[in-house]
Amino acid sequence: MFSLSTTVQPQVTVPLSHLINALHSLKSSVGSSSSATVKRREQASEQDLESTEAAWCLRDLGLSDLGVQQLDELVAGALPHLSQQRAASTSILSPRAWSVSHCSTPSFFRNKHGFSGGKLGTNSPVFCRQFPSPLQNICTELQYWPVWLQSRGFKTLRKHKRLQESFERPMEPGGFTPSFMKGFLTRDKGLEVENLNKLLKNKNIPEGQQDSFKTGFAEGFLKSQALTQRTQDSLRRTRLVLLVLFLAGLYGLSKTPFLSGKGNLFVLSLKSMRFRTTSGLDSAVDPVQMKNVTFEHVKGAEEAKNELQEVVEFLRSPEKFTVLGGKLPKGILLVGPPGTGKTLLARAVAGEADVPFYYASGSEFDEMFVGVGASRIRNLFREAKANAPCVIFIDELDSVGGKRIESPMHPYSRQTINQLLAEMDGFKTNEGVIIIGATNFPEALDNALIRPGRFDMQVTVPKPDVKGRTEILNWYLKKIKVDPNVQAGIIARGTVGFSGADLENLVNQAALKAAVDGKDMVTLKELEFAKDKILMGPERRSVEIDQKNKEITAYHESGHAIVAYYTKDAMPINKATIMPRGPTLGHVSMLPDDDRWSETRAQLLAQMDVSMGGRVAEEIIFGNEFITTGASSDFDAATKIAKMMVTRFGMCEKLGVMTYTDQTKQSPETQAVIEQEIRKLLKDSYERARALLKSHAKEHKSLAIALLQYETLDAKEIKMILEGKSLETR
Structure with missing residues (x-):
């Protein structure tokens, strides 16, 4: 079967069953010829470019032993009309061909081969003769050219239209390429049926051979359709396999230690997020229960605990204040240097009252999108009102509640604080929602935020004194194995200016030092080492100084x-x-x-x-x-x-x-x-x-x-x- 591969979807292939059968019978007869004849044929093909190209096409069909002349004789026998036409055309120039003088052409290639080199392209014929053979005539009459080469690129509407227009244009007569030996290109089905009937009539093909021709035509069409269906099925199977592999990969990632299980960083980071995205820029807040944090955990801030005790009483029994007509402040501002326990105090308030605790940092409200901060403020207060009584704690309040300024660089920076002011004004009396804010810079807050009716109660949390440092050290020393001879008061007198966080770090550094040295308990030596490390910095013993x-x-x-x-x-x-x-x-x-x-x-x-x-x-x-x-x-x-x-x-x-x-x-x-x-x-x-x-x-x-x-x-x-x-x- 002859077939032709193109970039256009093949619809019909035309087999010449009787021609192929004859070719195979002729091939067997050629195989029994003598080796001398084969050698002479090979020498002739090396000298003749036309014979070389014909032999290359025959090798693609598996007929490498078949000669070009034998192929022409076979075609002439199958199509007598074309054979006679060829004989008439060749007889004109055959006499005295050896004595004709020729003038030199402008190029060496044309002097040698008889035609210009430009004809060797996509439209160059297989049998490069001056007069076409019967096989060339039949392929030319079938109009199965030009052959389109496959190319990669993006499929656009413009390219598709240009391709369709060039396909529907009437074809100009010309040569055909060697790839016709792999199949014949067909186009519109209706036109091909018409052309096929005309071809059978014009070429005077016998009726017996017409049936064979049509049978081969149908077989080729069905085979091409089956090939297309197999390709589509293969693509479907490939997509299904890729989808299964993708889902299996996701499942495997979910089972890895990094992405699943207790202690997993990814899961813990998701659980620690206060804001959970719901839709668009909207978000909601999850409360936290502070049942294990009470005022017993707060050391060195007795005055601050006493001030916040009345807030706890209000959250426990609000009717006690409502009967007398009193009302608690809506907002409480905790002011003090870093590490003094402001966040711990807010957690202790919620833990003592056993109410939900909403925690948010001031930097979490504003992001790159305009309106995110105001939206999160609304969601935070909406959730708090729905779960009242509760405590809202905003850490680093100065980052969201700073003084409002007119700045062309940040024209929308005031939306968040304006929304915060509006939400705090919207509280009803004794609604059960207490707002606690913490800041290191109270002077940076907007005046409208700290006026009475909003954050109207300010609690100072200073660094602990000697008594407070002693209490804090005793609290943290109970959590480690320490020498009974260690006196917290001695360490407290030598840590003037230390905050609660500094003292916690001191005890932790001492425990680490004892573990490195292989000791069973922490002694005063490790505590002094930790104090010097905090005051003077870590030792650099590896430095060589002259x-x-x-x-x-x-x-x-x-x-x-x-x-x-x-x-x-x-x-x-x-x-x-x-x-x-x-x-x-x-x-x-x-x-x-x-x-x-x-x-x-x-x-x-x-x-x-x-x-x-x-x-x-x-x-x-x-x-x-x-x-x-x-x-x-x-x-x-x-x-x-x-x-x-x-x-x-x-x-x-x-x-x-x-x-x-x-x-x-x-x-x-x-x-x-x-x-x-x-x-x-x-x-x-x-x-x-x-x-x-x-x-x-x-x-x-x-x-x-x-x-x-x-x-x-x-x-x-x-x-x-x-x-x-x-x-x-x-």
Whole structure:
């Protein structure tokens, strides 16, 4: 069967059953011919380009042993009319063909082959003769050309129309390509039936052969349809397999440890989300039950707990306040530095009252889409009203309730806070919804938000005092294995300024250190190590420092310690070290004996003198040419104190008791006076430190040598060295 593959969907293939049968019979006869005949045929085909192309086409049909002349004889026998026509045409030029002179053509290719090279393309004939053979004539009459090559690309409407127009155009007579040997291209079914009947009549094909021709036509059509159906079935099966694999992959991912099971990060992150998306930009909020958090868990904030106790009573028994006509504040604002327990207090309120707790951070309301913040505010309050009585806690309130400003960069930034103000105004009296907000910067809040009727109750949560720190340390020390000899009060007196979060971190760091050292319990040594790590930074023992830099660091830190020890109003020394910690090569830690609620002028000047001690020591010991950059942070601290004394604390006689916080509103003369007074304070402090170090040069040298030997000294060891005692017991 002859077939032709094209980019157009094949609809009909025309087999020549009787021709193929004859070809196979002829092939068998050719196979019995002598080897000499085959050799001569091969030599002739190598010399003749036309015979080479014909042999290539016959090899595709499995008839490689069949010659071109034998094929022409067979076609002439099957189609006598065409055979006679060919014979007549060839007889015109056959006589005396050898004696005809030919003129040279413009190209070498045409001189050699008799035709121009441009004819060798997609429309070049298989049998490149000057006169077509009967087989060429029958294929030309069938009009099964041009052959369209397959190409990849996007299927567009414009391309489809252009393809259809070129397909429906009447074909111009021309050659045909070698690919016709793989099949015949057909187009419209109705036209092909007409053309087939005309062909049978015009070529005078016998009636017996016409039936065979039509039978082959039908067989080819059915085979092409079956091929198309098999292709579609294969595509369906492929899609089904891919879908099954995709679903199996999703199921496998859901069973992996990362995406499923207890402790799974993905599931836990979904469970920890307060806002669950419902549709579009809308979202809802899930409440949390705080049954395990009560006021017993809050340590070091007794005043704040007492203020919030009445809120708990209202949530437990609101009728107690309704009978007397009283009403509780709608909003409670918790103000204090970070780590003091504001969030823990809000959770304890909900836990004590046993009501739902709605938690939201101020940064969760606003996102990239306009209106998301206002929508989430509405959803939060709608859910809270539906589950009243309850507690709404908004952490970092200043990020959503900051002062409203006109900004072209953020024209919609006020929508969220406006919605928050509207929702708080919409509460009915004693509706059972308590709003608690927490912030570190109450001055940044909008005035409309903190007015009476909204956040009209403000509770301050300061850092704990010695008593509070002791309670917090006892609470966290109960959760670890600690030496019974450890006294929380001693640690509390040495952690002035620590918040509740800092103390929790201290106990945790001590437990980790004990575990690393392989100890069974936490001792005072691990707690001191954790305190130094928080105050001075982690040790960097891997840093290699040469001896010269070690000496400079030792004398620098000894200068700080000498000035602090011999200055009356300076803070007591906690520790001195030349071990690199954090970003520094050495450090002198000082802690007050008691909590300081305010500082005197003498104490501020003493802090400045201690800061100057390091640079003064370098200058005295190594000379002015060998001072280092290690005193930059000391100068920053001293300059900050002097500036605050002049501009904020009213401790300057020349400028008086007046604050100068906004430099843009100051005259150049005033700014010059301020700088002059600051410079004077710093210079006087430098001179005091110089005089003190020169008068205690012996103690200074002894302390530096001890630091070079031991690297770290505590307060008792420093005192022994300055008193002239040795540290043999260490």
